[in-house]
Amino acid sequence: MTLDQTQIWIVIAGMAFGTFFIRWSFLGLLGDRELPQWALRHLRYTAVAILPGLIAPLILWPSATGGEPDPARLLAALVAFGMGMWRKSALWAIFSGLTTLYAVQYLLG
């Protein structure tokens, strides 16, 4: 599959500029203005509102298996999720998830 080179560069430039502007916004431009409560209340949930919906299809129908649900990947996702929540740690999630993936793939041949 080929990607549009121009699109990639526009995405990189837009993300670089946009992200920097977000990080600089209040510190450099808006100063001591308080964010209203309702705005804070919604901003708190931006990441957890987008990322789960983004990856759910990748976990249920991975393209590497031609879109077929794959037991090894499903189990790895579950273990990573459980460990990440239990230990409150990203490292635990990554290592337990990858270990499960390889172990199940090995067992199922």
Next chain:
Amino acid sequence: MTSEQTTTKTAFWEGYRDCAPFILVAAPFGLMFGVAATELGLSLIQTMTMTVLVIAGAAQFTALILLEEHAPTLIILATALAVNLRMAMYSAALVPYLGKARGRTKLLLAYFNVDQTFGVASVRLPLEMQWTVAQRSAYFIGGGLAITPFWILFTYLGAAFGAAIPPEFSLDFAMPICFIAIIAPALRTLPHVLAAVTSVVAALTLSWIPFSLGLLIAAAIAMLVGAQAELWLERRKR
């Protein structure tokens, strides 16, 4: 050397030391991003440009997924930047401590305003009210300089050597695992959990909407659910 300079230097190394443990988190994410980006077909230059200028793993992975889905450029930018909107909150929270820094220093502070540096600084800075603005800035920049070089180095290692890893290692799944690693520890409260569940259900239900717009709509609904759940819990407490 005056004592003022000495303490600024001390503050810098304090920031460096406080943020150093998070190298352990940044390094694997960087490595995985490098692998995933080259796997998708980004060149080494493109991968490194993005990683150096954006330094935000979740948004970078988001862009990769949507590029692969051939989503329109505007949708990719809107979704990836929405993932980073939380940093406006960080920026506002830093104003009482760093708002009086010089304009040029603020550019550097903004560049290093990532999840880990903010998380560490938002705990330490309120405890050190006697610090000058120069010392606070030095502390923050020290934290940024602890993490960022490793983030960049490990992205490079992933991008340069990822192609040599055979397909048996299923590195396509590195990206979903990374996302899970970002999301799971963030589900601290009931509203966070409800927002995440809504996000999954709505995204799957709305996936028929063209141009990957379904995800943005799902995200808006999930954000509302999180915020409303928070309000509801607050009212019940009283």
